[in-house]
Amino acid sequence: AQSVTQLDSQVPVFEEAPVELRCNYSSSVSVYLFWYVQYPNQGLQLLLKYLSGSTLVKGINGFEAEFNKSQTSFHLRKPSVHISDTAENFCAVQYTGGYQKVTFGTGTKLQVIP
Amino acid sequence: KAGVTQTPRYLIKTRGQQVTLSCSPISGHRSVSWYQQTPGQGLQFLFEYFSETQRNKGNFPGRFSGRQFSNSRSEMNVSTLELGDSALYLCASGQAGDSYNEQFFGPGTRLTVL
Numbered sequence: 001a002q003s004v005t006q007l008d009s010q011v012p013v014f015e016e017a018p019v020e021l022r023c024n025y026s027s028s029v030s031v032y033l034f035w036y037v038q039y040p041n042q043g044l045q046l047l048l049k050y051l052s053g054s055t056l057v058k059g060i061n062g063f064e065a066e067f068n069k070s071q072t073s074f075h076l077r078k079p080s081v082h083i084s085d086t087a088e089n090f091c092a093v094q095y096t097g098g099y100q101k102v103t104f105g106t107g108t109k110l111q112v113i114p
Numbered sequence: 115k116a117g118v119t120q121t122p123r124y125l126i127k128t129r130g131q132q133v134t135l136s137c138s139p140i141s142g143h144r145s146v147s148w149y150q151q152t153p154g155q156g157l158q159f160l161f162e163y164f165s166e167t168q169r170n171k172g173n174f175p176g177r178f179s180g181r182q183f184s185n186s187r188s189e190m191n192v193s194t195l196e197l198g199d200s201a202l203y204l205c206a207s208g209q210a211g212d213s214y215n216e217q218f219f220g221p222g223t224r225l226t227v228l
Contacts (some may be wrong), residue, residue, distance in 0.1 A: 032214040043118070043204055043219035051214055090157060094215055101170050102215055104149075106156040 139207030
């Protein structure tokens, strides 16, 4: 069964500093990968997705993620965070090949400190 | 296009009662998934409906049930409410063909069980 591990439940970072949120998945087959963000009292929205092709994926709000097949990782990065980036972030994986369920990680709270 | 809508946004019930939550997907989306989100357990998958059929189910007791109508709108029902059912219930819709299944989330229904 597919699974997603987000190693850090919370990541505090000072404003304008860089940040990396880690995501690892268990799979020996092809996958689609997603990062979603949830702002307080809201639903989740898509930050970025990897489907195929270039391993560096750019998303909204200056976020990017790099797909590393050998390490089965899809870490999310931003070179300079803003207070408004404070949110819960979820990594998700879906096996390719016909219909497959999407599996979400447990989430990482990005806490930006002014 | 209008986004995913969920009604009601907030709900307060007492133990033993039952509740029905509603979700209207994005026009053209045939898949609707339900998730329960709590501070302790994170985002947990309840079930997914596609073309009025339950396609996937998470590990929740039979008190949690759902259905999907011919217009793709979905309802989720929880009977004999328990205190532990207090949570944010999120609905997500997707096109869910044989390719990647990007999830579009609604704002959620906040259920409080007293």
